[in-house]
Amino acid sequence: xHNKVRILKRIIQYAVIFTAIAFAFFPVIWIVSASxxxxxxxxxxxxxxxxSTLEHYKMLFTxxxxxxxxxxxxxxxxxxxxxxxxxFLCALASYAFSRFHFRGRRAGLLTLLLIQMFPVMLAFxxxxxxxxxxxxxxxxxxxxxxxxxxxxxxxxxxGFNTWLMKGYFDTIPHDLEEAALIDxxxxxxxxxxxxxxxxxxxxxxxxILTFIGDYSEYLLASIxxxxxxKYTLAxxxxxxxxxxxxxxxxxxxxxxxxxxxxxxxIFFSLQKQIISGLTGGGVKG
Amino acid sequence: MKVxxxxxxxxxxxxxxxxxxxxxxxxxxxxxxxxxxxxxxxLLSKKAYPLRYLLPGLIFFGLMVVYPIIYNINISFMNxxxxxxxxxxxxxxxxxxxxxxxxxxxxxxxxxxxxxEGDLRVLLISKTSKKAYLSVGKHLEPIDLHAPSLVxxxxxxxxxxxxxxxxxxxxxxxxxxIQDLTFKYNDGLVKFSSVTEFQVxxxxxxxxxxxxxxxxxxxxxxxxxxxxxxxxxxxEKLSPGFRAYVGFRNFVDILKNPQISGPFxxxxxxxxxxxxxxxxxxxxxxxxxxxxxxxxxxxxxxxYRTLLIIxxxxxxxxxxxxxxxxxxxxxxxxNDVLQKFFSMKIPWFQDPFWAKVALLFVNLWLGFxxxxxxxxxxxxxxxxxxxxxxxxxxxxxWQRFYSITFPLLMISLAPLLIGSFAFNFNNFTVIYLLTGGxxxxxxxxxxxxxxxxxxxYTYKLAFGGAGAQYGYAAAISIIIFFIxxxxxxxNFRFTRRLEEMSENL
Numbered sequence: 001x002h003n004k005v006r007i008l009k010r011i012i013q014y015a016v017i018f019t020a021i022a023f024a025f026f027p028v029i030w031i032v033s034a035s036x037x038x039x040x041x042x043x044x045x046x047x048x049x050x051x052s053t054l055e056h057y058k059m060l061f062t063x064x065x066x067x068x069x070x071x072x073x074x075x076x077x078x079x080x081x082x083x084x085x086x087x088f089l090c091a092l093a094s095y096a097f098s099r100f101h102f103r104g105r106r107a108g109l110l111t112l113l114l115i116q117m118f119p120v121m122l123a124f125x126x127x128x129x130x131x132x133x134x135x136x137x138x139x140x141x142x143x144x145x146x147x148x149x150x151x152x153x154x155x156x157x158x159g160f161n162t163w164l165m166k167g168y169f170d171t172i173p174h175d176l177e178e179a180a181l182i183d184x185x186x187x188x189x190x191x192x193x194x195x196x197x198x199x200x201x202x203x204x205x206x207x208i209l210t211f212i213g214d215y216s217e218y219l220l221a222s223i224x225x226x227x228x229x230k231y232t233l234a235x236x237x238x239x240x241x242x243x244x245x246x247x248x249x250x251x252x253x254x255x256x257x258x259x260x261x262x263x264x265x266i267f268f269s270l271q272k273q274i275i276s277g278l279t280g281g282g283v284k285g
Numbered sequence: 286m287k288v289x290x291x292x293x294x295x296x297x298x299x300x301x302x303x304x305x306x307x308x309x310x311x312x313x314x315x316x317x318x319x320x321x322x323x324x325x326x327x328l329l330s331k332k333a334y335p336l337r338y339l340l341p342g343l344i345f346f347g348l349m350v351v352y353p354i355i356y357n358i359n360i361s362f363m364n365x366x367x368x369x370x371x372x373x374x375x376x377x378x379x380x381x382x383x384x385x386x387x388x389x390x391x392x393x394x395x396x397x398x399x400x401x402e403g404d405l406r407v408l409l410i411s412k413t414s415k416k417a418y419l420s421v422g423k424h425l426e427p428i429d430l431h432a433p434s435l436v437x438x439x440x441x442x443x444x445x446x447x448x449x450x451x452x453x454x455x456x457x458x459x460x461x462x463i464q465d466l467t468f469k470y471n472d473g474l475v476k477f478s479s480v481t482e483f484q485v486x487x488x489x490x491x492x493x494x495x496x497x498x499x500x501x502x503x504x505x506x507x508x509x510x511x512x513x514x515x516x517x518x519x520x521e522k523l524s525p526g527f528r529a530y531v532g533f534r535n536f537v538d539i540l541k542n543p544q545i546s547g548p549f550x551x552x553x554x555x556x557x558x559x560x561x562x563x564x565x566x567x568x569x570x571x572x573x574x575x576x577x578x579x580x581x582x583x584x585x586x587x588x589y590r591t592l593l594i595i596x597x598x599x600x601x602x603x604x605x606x607x608x609x610x611x612x613x614x615x616x617x618x619x620n621d622v623l624q625k626f627f628s629m630k631i632p633w634f635q636d637p638f639w640a641k642v643a644l645l646f647v648n649l650w651l652g653f654x655x656x657x658x659x660x661x662x663x664x665x666x667x668x669x670x671x672x673x674x675x676x677x678x679x680x681x682x683w684q685r686f687y688s689i690t691f692p693l694l695m696i697s698l699a700p701l702l703i704g705s706f707a708f709n710f711n712n713f714t715v716i717y718l719l720t721g722g723x724x725x726x727x728x729x730x731x732x733x734x735x736x737x738x739x740x741x742y743t744y745k746l747a748f749g750g751a752g753a754q755y756g757y758a759a760a761i762s763i764i765i766f767f768i769x770x771x772x773x774x775x776n777f778r779f780t781r782r783l784e785e786m787s788e789n790l
Contacts, residue, residue, distance in 0.1 A: 017577055017589055021593060117774075125743075125758045126352075126759065127349075130313075156349075158345060218714045219740075223744075237603070252606070260603055
């Protein structure tokens, strides 16, 4: 009797898990199938196509109206640069907050925390007008430029990440740097040579979470980038889809898969670190 | 090293400052100068050593976080938007450059001359005073019709210097260019008015700086600037208006003006329902899966976990757009299947109710893996001894769940759930990319849709097709700021994290 209950429980357990996996993979399977289906329209798609083709993938490189590869490159460029600078700035600031005692330190940390409660993305009207205005005098970082978008992304990422990193720096013992200082290293050398290598896990997590956040960001990119050549993948794909959805489903499918790859690869190669970073309190942006 | 950094950044900073000085961008200039002074202090003073580390971040934080937030608050008290885009000075100069044709204005007969480069000169002879004028650039100069540079042939003037007289046909061919010609004349302008004559036009408005009023010179009406619009005493308004502070008008309109507050209230309540249902649904599914997976006797559980986080790992904008295709009412796979098996065709994006169902469904797909991951983490941190003790006391598995697991989980997960609520409250990407906030609310004055949440509504107000309502958009985002601020404050109370954190400072 007891055994029967246990088997029944196991069956339910498997049923739920496999249903959930099917649910999770439902759109993935359809999109993979669409990307190799020669027809290429949304209508009458079959799960297992009779013939397969790589034509849609080729279209990504050759379509002149929709430069997918350029968009992908733009996305990668903007998010890599923005997250690198974020990590750099946060590391410097959190080191100061973690190691030095100076006037205004406490107030500075609290201000950072309080201001960061308000997502700066919400001030998008002001950000737009600010860039419009900056662009009048420094055209290389105004509206419709990548430096302008990077600037905006930097603002959003500093507060929370500085806190996260400061917490990590606090756990690194002071003795190591002090030994280095006695050996004649400057404070900055000690920071670069000793603390940064030890803090690599948190630097990686912040880099990747910021990268993924910026890579997937739509709102700000859509208001700041106005020319097709400057679009990130998020803005470009949405435009592509609103104008040519049903007919170019296959091309869209191929673009989706190629566009997901960077994040998929990074995520699965560093899964453990990212998941520990997530449960530490971040929500996907 | 120090000197070089200082030199380069000072040079760059000064160059930027010059630009800003010319542009009169005082706000940003102040931030910049503060940054520059800070940099110099940081690098030159020993006491300010920590600043060397803080400054780079501080500059960005000031420029891209603090400044926009303050600017946003500023805009929320302005009428900034379509119809009130320009500054007051720009609007005044626009008005004072308007001209009208008085009834008894001086008329001129004219002849037009053209040189090889295509430059035009106009010879005007006043019909009242019979005086002759020749254009020089934008001005008119009196000319003696018997001057030697004027060449006559058969009693007709044919040339002035290099300029050949144009025939009527040539004039008509170049009419557009000729109609644009204006010449200053006394306090007015002389312009082409008909094929036979030029005429004097007078300025329509005069701006009286002392009284700060605009006077219509034709009707003598006086227009005062009221809330960013020049308005006469009988209520007539001149368009365009200009940017001006209007106090709390945007906020009052959002709450009281039925045309704006009607859709706002709908959007407002849906935003809460949306965020709440999203959190509940994703948490319910995520926690259930976490409990099923948190079972040491289950083989391949790490593989299952990895497979289940797939929705989390695909960039959101891509999976949302995929779902949009799959849910397409006419061509999508889902309706295809529903039609085959249940002969149903659901209007996913056309009907408000089904559009909401679609959104919640897609957001469940997007969000359950995160909930599963954090629940798994929390479950694993519950000490197994507790279960042992409960089992000895004879508690059943259901009882163990709600008296041990769930309360303990809530302690560590409550802040994350509140965080997730705040995140979904502003989850622009799902709403905008899946339904675009549509279907529209019928009869709404503002571009509000049935599935719009506050932030997508704000976005449409500012950047949608129906004009740029920056003032309203900024005001709504201030309201969102307050809601999110309240949620975060509750969150901190819940966890006492703020106290903990300030102790650790």
